[in-house]
Amino acid sequence: MMISQWNFHRSLGVVWAASLCLGITVVSGSSANDHETFILTPQSAQKAPNSDGFIQLWHLLEPISASGETQNAVQATVKTEHFPGQFTVVPKDGDKVTVNGTELTWHDVDTNKYNINLYYFAQAHRKSPSGALFWAVTVINCPEEMAGVRLAVGSNSASVWWVNDKEVIGIYGNRQTVVDDGISKRLTLKKGRNVIRGAIVNGSGAADFCARILDREGKPLKNFTIHLN
Amino acid sequence: MKVIRILTNAPAGIAQSCFFTITFLSLLTPALALEGQVGIHDPSTIMKCDGKYYTYGTGGTALVSDDGWVWRAGTRATRTGAAPDVIQIGDRYLQYISHGTFIWSKSLDPESPDYQWHDGKNAFGMEGENDFMNPIDPGLFLDPTTGKLWVVYGSYFGYLRVVELDPDTGERVDDKSYNVAVNCEAATIIHHEGYYYLLATHGSCCAGSNSGYNIRVGRSKNVTGPYIDNMDIDMMLGGGKLVCGSRTRLIGPGHFGLIDEGDGVQKFSLHWEADLDRSGSFGILDILPLLWKDGWPVAGQHFKAGVYEIESVRTGSALEIAVEGVPVGGGRGGARGLGGRRGGGGGATTVVPDQDVAEVSVNWPKGDIDIRMAIYMCQAQQKWSVTPAEGAGGYLGGPYFKITIAGTDRALAAIEGGELVSVPEFTGAPEQLWRIDQLTDGTWRIMPKSIPNTDEKMALSAIGHSFATLEKYDPDSEKQRWIFNLP
Known part of the structure; x- marks a missing residue:
């Protein structure tokens, strides 16, 4: 695991508390002009993928305590029912679930990056990003049926992904987020609403993920919209 | 003459x-x-x-x-x-x-x-x-x-x-x-x-x-x-x-x-x-x-039958079946402060044996298992036996091969839709027969004899960093170029 950006920025004297006051917007840097925004509050419930096809609009559940990044451990973690409807729900911002007696909240998040930074997301909600299971859900709306496409993800660390309730990707172990690390088999997106669901298990340090759809030629698919409702 | x-x-x-x-x-x-x-x-x-x-x-x-x-x-x-x-x-x-x-x-x-x-x-x-x-x-x-x-x-x-x-x-x-x-x-x-x-x-x-x-x-x-x-x-x-x-x-x-x-x-x-x-x-x-x-x-050379790591030129990662890997064992060696010994110091050097596939495969699923890519760790699910399939004929200059996890009969197979799987037993079906051609740069192209329900010719292809599939061969891409490394 690489040294996290958080530790790096902290060493530069990042005013972390100030960022927490901004809700889930995290600002870091040593000067007013030297900051990056990792997690944004969505300004709209609908968005197109970015210029590289990355899906930036997600529902994220505050992290659940979890351990183990190996294939068997992750599969056991994600297949455990932590809350009702964990494989079917498309939540709304502010929805709450109770896991092991702890109330956790779903948050709608946006980003202007290729990835969703779960480390900052957890910190923003005063949760530990380490030893954590993150659930992420989004809905994409396709103008027509799209056959032969693939979901492509990267995650730090392990993750399992579903498209329309079918498990399509599992990547395991202590790994860096790499664009298009895990790729699904060819699949067909329905015309209209398609649900993408991911479960990311982080051991320690940085945690994030990225996701996009690749067309038959392996190029990013962009002719769809992402919806939070 | x-x-x-x-x-x-x-x-x-x-x-x-x-x-x-x-x-x-x-x-x-x-x-x-x-x-x-x-x-x-x-x-x-x-x-x-x-x-x-x-x-x-x-x-x-x-x-x-x-x-x-x-x-x-x-x-x-x-x-x-x-x-x-x-x-x-x-x-x-x-x-x-x-x-x-x-x-x-x-x-x-x-x-x-x-x-x-x-x-x-x-x-x-x-x-x-x-x-x-x-x-x-x-x-x-x-x-x-x-x-x-x-x-x-x-x-x-x-x-x-x-x-x-x-x-x-x-x-x-x-x-x-x-x-x-x-x-x-x-x-x-x-x-x-x-x-x-x-x-x-x-x-x-x-x-x-x-x-x-x-x-x-x-x-x-x-x-x-x-x-x-x-x-x-x-x-x-x-x-x-x-x-x-x-x-x-x-x-x-x-x-x-x-x-x-x-x-x-x-x-x-x-x-x-x-x-x-x-x-x-x-x-x-x-x-x-x-x-x-x-x-x-x-x-170039005829493909030599043997046990190999099959490495993607594109990703540098190895073809494996999608099971949980088991570390091959041995001490952590060389890492002072981590509880290990410095290599060569103190105790006698021992040879860590190859992983026993019979032992580690006990926990593998019994049916079909997906194929993926991962960094090579000398583990059993990453070692492939590549041998001519007897009586299966061949192609210009080569026989069809069967590609199985070494020490098992679990075979690489093409499946409908141009994807890959490992099947528990090699049957000699055409989707389990593989053509291996050395390319002009010395790397290898690997193609199934046939893919169920299509006549399209495809080659083993690394896509992303951690996945393998079958795709139409693109000679200008590294995706379908493979190296056979001795394990």
Whole structure:
């Protein structure tokens, strides 16, 4: 695991508390002009993928305590029912679930990056990003049926992904987020609403993920919209 | 082919008695050598006609194959001689034999209504009483840049000579000729990235395991030479860079004939003067991959059966079945402060044994298991046994292989939709048979014999960092280039 950006920025004297006051917007840097925004509050419930096809609009559940990044451990973690409807729900911002007696909240998040930074997301909600299971859900709306496409993800660390309730990707172990690390088999997106669901298990340090759809030629698919409702 | 010039152009059957007696052996051959009847000396460039492969050799030998792997006796052409060569131009197959004998047919398949050899005019020969050359061993070359047809010929003593032929008639265009090499034989010309390459056989033939035959090359910007080798020596002065010499238990390669399969896959036909696994017999057909290194052609190799890590050129990661890996064991060594010992200090060095697949596979799912890519960790799910599938036939120059997790019968298979899976047991089904071709850069392409419910040809492809699939082969991409590493 690489040294996290958080530790790096902290060493530069990042005013972390100030960022927490901004809700889930995290600002870091040593000067007013030297900051990056990792997690944004969505300004709209609908968005197109970015210029590289990355899906930036997600529902994220505050992290659940979890351990183990190996294939068997992750599969056991994600297949455990932590809350009702964990494989079917498309939540709304502010929805709450109770896991092991702890109330956790779903948050709608946006980003202007290729990835969703779960480390900052957890910190923003005063949760530990380490030893954590993150659930992420989004809905994409396709103008027509799209056959032969693939979901492509990267995650730090392990993750399992579903498209329309079918498990399509599992990547395991202590790994860096790499664009298009895990790729699904060819699949067909329905015309209209398609649900993408991911479960990311982080051991320690940085945690994030990225996701996009690749067309038959392996190029990013962009002719769809992402919806939070 | 070293033949003295008293040979004349003669109909089949007559000339045969003047040549070496070639013993045709139909042997059960060792793995990874062409199967069936492969006895031939001086094979012509292999031609594909109506789905079958054909080659013609000295003395009227003819071989045919349905798949390019298993060969049998073919039908003699109407005229025979020493070391013929064949080229397809349009809808005709042109065959040139010693002393410029030229015949043509619209098919090489004797069962075809188009099969009939027609005599053409002699295309080349000695040019005067004291011509210092032996006009046999033609090699044909259709220049892809100009559409002009050339033949290079000559043998053993004197010059190798190039003359231009008319691709429409097969006849000689004019009386111009160009000497391009000396004291070698069995030549041909190919074109590659702006250069013409003259491939000729040095050394002596026809002495079995004592034959010094070896294939050499020089190159030129002009088809008519001069052909210079990698040490700037003109082939007219004996130059020539080694393309293929004796190797393993095969001695005396000669008679290069290019087979361009397209998509960046090139092979060449040749014969070995002796194959020590086949009685050291005289003249054995073979087909090898052709590689290119630093602008020079180099003979590739037959795929060698064994246990390998299959590494993606694109990602550097290894093909594996999607099961939880088990560390191979051993101490953490060398990491002071982590509870380990520094390597070499203190206790005796021990050898960590290879992972026991029988032990770790106990926890693997019993049914189909997905295929993926991961960094190589010497683990059992990453080691593949690649062996010829017995009785499964093959393709041009290679047998179909079965690819199984080493120590198990769990086999790599193509599935509907152009995806991959490992099945618990190898059954020999066509989707479990794999074609492995060495590409011109020395890496390998891996293709299933068939994919259920499609006729589309696809190759094993690394996509993303951690996944493998089947996709239409793209010669310009690294996705479908693989390295077989010894584990």
